[in-house]
Amino acid sequence: MSTWVFAEEVNGHPSASALEMLTKARSLDGDVAAIYVGPGGDDAFAQLGAHGAQRVFHMAPGDELPAAAVAAALAELVAAHAPDLLLFGLAATDRDVAGRLSARLDRPVLSNAVDVSTDGGTVSVVNEILGGTTRVVTQVKADAPAIVVVRQKAFVAEPGDAATPEVVTVDLPATESSAIIVERHAEISEGPDLEAADIVVSGGRGLGAAEHFSLLDQLAELLGGAVGATRAVVDAGWVPYAMQVGQTGKTVKPNVYVACGISGAMQHLVGMKDSGTIIAINKDAEAPIFGVSDLGIVGDVHKVIPALVEALKARG
Amino acid sequence: MNIAVCVKQIPDPATPYALDPETHLVVRPAEQVLDDTDRYGVEVGLQLAEATEGSVTLFSMSPAGGLQGIRQALAMGAAKAVIIDDEALRGSDALTTAKVLAAAIQREGFDLVIAGTESTDGYSGVVPQQLSELLGVPSLTFARNVEHIDGRMRIERQTETGYDVVEASLPALISVTAGVVEPRYPTFKGIMQAKSKPVDQISCADLGIDTDSVGLSGAGQEITEVSPVASRQAGQVIEDDGEGHLRIVELLEQAKVI
Numbered sequence: 001m002s003t004w005v006f007a008e009e010v011n012g013h014p015s016a017s018a019l020e021m022l023t024k025a026r027s028l029d030g031d032v033a034a035i036y037v038g039p040g041g042d043d044a045f046a047q048l049g050a051h052g053a054q055r056v057f058h059m060a061p062g063d064e065l066p067a068a069a070v071a072a073a074l075a076e077l078v079a080a081h082a083p084d085l086l087l088f089g090l091a092a093t094d095r096d097v098a099g100r101l102s103a104r105l106d107r108p109v110l111s112n113a114v115d116v117s118t119d120g121g122t123v124s125v126v127n128e129i130l131g132g133t134t135r136v137v138t139q140v141k142a143d144a145p146a147i148v149v150v151r152q153k154a155f156v157a158e159p160g161d162a163a164t165p166e167v168v169t170v171d172l173p174a175t176e177s178s179a180i181i182v183e184r185h186a187e188i189s190e191g192p193d194l195e196a197a198d199i200v201v202s203g204g205r206g207l208g209a210a211e212h213f214s215l216l217d218q219l220a221e222l223l224g225g226a227v228g229a230t231r232a233v234v235d236a237g238w239v240p241y242a243m244q245v246g247q248t249g250k251t252v253k254p255n256v257y258v259a260c261g262i263s264g265a266m267q268h269l270v271g272m273k274d275s276g277t278i279i280a281i282n283k284d285a286e287a288p289i290f291g292v293s294d295l296g297i298v299g300d301v302h303k304v305i306p307a308l309v310e311a312l313k314a315r316g
Numbered sequence: 317m318n319i320a321v322c323v324k325q326i327p328d329p330a331t332p333y334a335l336d337p338e339t340h341l342v343v344r345p346a347e348q349v350l351d352d353t354d355r356y357g358v359e360v361g362l363q364l365a366e367a368t369e370g371s372v373t374l375f376s377m378s379p380a381g382g383l384q385g386i387r388q389a390l391a392m393g394a395a396k397a398v399i400i401d402d403e404a405l406r407g408s409d410a411l412t413t414a415k416v417l418a419a420a421i422q423r424e425g426f427d428l429v430i431a432g433t434e435s436t437d438g439y440s441g442v443v444p445q446q447l448s449e450l451l452g453v454p455s456l457t458f459a460r461n462v463e464h465i466d467g468r469m470r471i472e473r474q475t476e477t478g479y480d481v482v483e484a485s486l487p488a489l490i491s492v493t494a495g496v497v498e499p500r501y502p503t504f505k506g507i508m509q510a511k512s513k514p515v516d517q518i519s520c521a522d523l524g525i526d527t528d529s530v531g532l533s534g535a536g537q538e539i540t541e542v543s544p545v546a547s548r549q550a551g552q553v554i555e556d557d558g559e560g561h562l563r564i565v566e567l568l569e570q571a572k573v574i
Contacts, residue, residue, distance in 0.1 A: 015476075068454065071449065090441070091476055092473070092474065095441055096445050097445075098442055098445070099443070099444070099448075100445050100446070100448065100449040102410075102411055103411065103445075104449055106411070108409050108535065109410055109411065111410070111439070111440040124540070129335075130333075133544065134335065134543070135544070137539070137540050137542075139537065139539075140536065141536050142536030149441070149442070177448065177453055177454045178484065179455065179456055179484040180483050180484070181482050183480065184478075184480050184481075185478045185479050185480065198573065223573060235495040241474050247439060248433070248439070255571055266329075267436075276571065277567060290550060290553045292550065294551035295551055295552055295553075295554075295564065296551065296554070297553075297560040297561075297563065298553060299560050304560050304564075307561040308565070311565050312565070
């Protein structure tokens with residue numbers, strides 16, 4: 001059994017989801033390798049090693065959008081080394097490479113897995129569908145390798161003993177399907193990282209307007225938390241996509257989740273239902289969000305949140 | 317520009333749907349709706365077609381059922397639709413879907429393919445990438461803005477940390493996020509015209525696709541178990557009487573975050 005984990009470099013380090021997947025891969029039988037896409041460096045390789053990668057296939061793309069060339073190189077590596085299982089995250093490049101590789105190898109992709117297991121050479125994945133209410137186990141029937149796309153936070157990243165992996169540099173082939181990155185823009189958000197935050201305060205349509213997010217900024221700042229949002233308000237352009245919590249956004253599992261003016265569409269619940277304590281404020285008593293909340297306040301967010309902010313300030 | 321827009325008809329998300337206990341397939345009502353996220357792709361296609369004196373052709377793999385959702389997209393302004401309608405396709409996985417769409421799109425010819433990033437009901441989220449590999453074209457994925465400049469496509473691609481500006485020459489594929497443009501509502505005239513627009517319903521055989529390789533029999537995966545997830549117990553729901561925020565403070569204390 002051999003498991004390979006796709007690891008894109010984000011701000012000089014392997015992505016959080018890569019370390020989660022490596023930790024899982026380490027618990028499966030057999031050996032583990034990482035496909036590392038980015039400039040790379042000793043620190044990054046050491047992190048991959050500590051999380052379970054015995055070998056790192058390192059690919060350094062230039063200004064080309066990496067997916068087409070990485071998928072082509074990866075297909076050759078797969079032919080040469082015959083891994084059994086390839087794990088990808090949900091991030092854009094992960095999905096781009098997984099999809100292209102799937103077509104190249106003529107193997108299916110199993111998406112949105114929340115767990116993966118192996119029995120002999122047979123790979124099974126677990127999905128939670130219909131808004132997380134139904135658990136489905138799917139077995140891969142096709143020939144190896146199984147290509148699986150894993151949801152963020154399906155596994156908890158834990159480094160093991162320090163280890164220096166063998167690093168194999170892989171040259172990227174020229175492809176006919178090139179797309180060139182001509183500019184890169186970072187949209188820096190202040191405060192703690194949404195996915196790592198212990199407290200998340202999120203807003204939905206019920207806030208009424210983009211400018212009312214400043215209320216949530218105040219509350220999050222007092223609590224030392226991060227601000228999230230629903231797909232509806234991201235689509236409406238109120239806040240950037242980086243703040244989206246849900247099926248097509250980030251998955252968060254904070255200690256406390258405060259949902260403000262959020263009705264609780266399935267696509268949102270999937271991204272936050274595993275939070276420790278859920279507090280919801282919504283003017284509609286029938287809102288589905290109250291079905292998953294530990295405390296539901298049926299009321300006006302524009303009254304409850306300012307009162308909460310004042311009460312927290314008064315505590316000093 | 318000859319623009320192919322991939323669309324999907326799905327069960328109305330407002331009505332809960334379920335899995336068939338025998339086949340484990342989504343129970344699809346006879347009348348389905350256009351996936352809301354596809355309206356964005358159709359709108360991008362229409363705007364590019366209007367700017368280049370081109371046209372939009374819709375492509376959809378819709379085994380059985382009505383064409384209500386497709387008519388919605390035609391009413392927005394697409395010129396015609398190609399529906400791959402074959403009972404053998406029922407239960408197809410994402411890769412088969414991509415193969416079928418690729419074959420149909422290639423048959424018609426294209427300069428640009430547009431798709432949403434994922435469907436609302438299946439959200440495998442890899443069909444556009446599979447499609448671009450099968451068609452052998454560059455993929456400009458997760459676009460939040462699309463421009464056609466000097467014969468090239470330029471997009472803003474959403475990333476984990478912000479966005480990149482990415483360019484490719486045609487032919488190409490673009491996957492668009494919701495919110496990339498404001499989709500238009502069909503006009504009365506559009507709705508009336510949609511009724512007489514051409515809808516080609518073709519089969520796997522028309523595309524030279526072997527029916528044994530598609531559908532449930534061709535899928536490289538099999539559902540072995542379906543069970544309910546232990547759901548979270550709802551807690552207390554109270555009307556705000558002006559003191560609701562104090563209950564939140566109590567709970568934050570209990571959670572030891574303040």
